[in-house]
Amino acid sequence: MKAMETMWTRADRWRRSCGLDDNDMRRDVDRVQWRLGVLLLMVFLCAAPPLSAHAVRSVHESGVRKERYEAATLERVEATIVKVGEAEGRRRVTVSWTAKDGTPRTGDYTTWRGAEVGDRLIVWAGGGTVTNRPPRGHTQTVVLAASAGTGAALAAGLPPLGLYALLRRRCDRRRYRLWDAEWARFDSRHIGP
Incomplete structure (x- = not known):
């Protein structure tokens, strides 16, 4: 019972604070x-x-x-880093891999991560692009x-x-x-x- 009174009291207080009452002290403004x-x-x-x-x-x-x-x-391939260069504070990494048809491929991508020549990593290649994000x-x-x-x-x-x-x-x-x-x-x- 007390909780119900408290709820109605709060609701009434909120109603009055919003101006939904006949308060004579309220001005037109x-x-x-x-x-x-x-x-x-x-x-x-x-x-x-x-x-x-x-x-x-x-x-x-x-x-x-x-x-x-x-x-x-994009297809997931295992590639080898063949070249690492600096490009505007980031690393420009060149990787090589063998495509499904057996032809060797290379591609470049830019990363913040450390990379060393000879490291093997997973990249996604396709559509003329290579990226290290899935x-x-x-x-x-x-x-x-x-x-x-x-x-x-x-x-x-x-x-x-x-x-x-x-x-x-x-x-x-x-x-x-x-x-x-x-x-x-x-x-x-x-x-x-």
Whole structure:
């Protein structure tokens, strides 16, 4: 029973703090700020889901295409490092391997990792490229799509948030002017004998 009272008390406190009451002490500027804030929140809630859904769908479809392309074109090969050079603070590694048809192949890729001539390592080759990272997995696609959706929601939220900040600043100035006028009127009254 006590938990239920506490819940209703909190809900009522939240309702009053949002301005959903008939408080005579609220000024028109308070009501205007609250209504425009709710309007901007509604704009965000109407804009963010479709924008996020579009971003997620686009990034996911692109990622799935890249997954399929890399799975179809890249093959895992065991290669030997034949040359290591420096390129803009990174290592330019040349590797050689034997293709499935028995022809010798070479290719270059850039890496941060240490590499020595003669080391044997696993690389992925195909489509005229060589890389030391495996083909893209579905997990990476899902993470990138979720990140894009979150970024789109944040981007959709920035303009309404900025407008609300400007609105609040303007309403605060008006509120302070009204407050100062009330104090001046109160001070001008004669109190006492």
